[in-house]
Amino acid sequence: MRVPNSSSDAVATMEIARTGNYGNDMSEEKLFHECAGCGDDIYYGDEYYEIDDKIVCEDCIGEYLYDVYAPEHRKVAEYDNEY
Ligand SMILES: [Zn+2]
Numbered sequence: 001m002r003v004p005n006s007s008s009d010a011v012a013t014m015e016i017a018r019t020g021n022y023g024n025d026m027s028e029e030k031l032f033h034e035c036a037g038c039g040d041d042i043y044y045g046d047e048y049y050e051i052d053d054k055i056v057c058e059d060c061i062g063e064y065l066y067d068v069y070a071p072e073h074r075k076v077a078e079y080d081n082e083y
Contacts, residue, residue: 036054
């Protein structure tokens with residue numbers, strides 16, 4: 001990310017960050033489920049994935065799929081041209 005040159009840009013950037021997911025108005029969010037991957041809370045209104053009756057949040061769905069369906073990550077040995 002580019003660091004803003006002027007102070008007014010910096011203020012605007014901070015304002016956007018504050019009104020994001022980390023606002024103080026958490027009372028409107030109702031807990032839906034706990035993520036099977038990272039254990040974080042998933043609230044109503046959030047996007048999630050359901051795999052084998054497990055609820056997985058957007059953030060760790062990729063890693064979760066690798067762990068469940070492709071736990072073996074290996075490298076094929078080099079092909080030998082010499083024989
Ligand atoms: Zn997660």
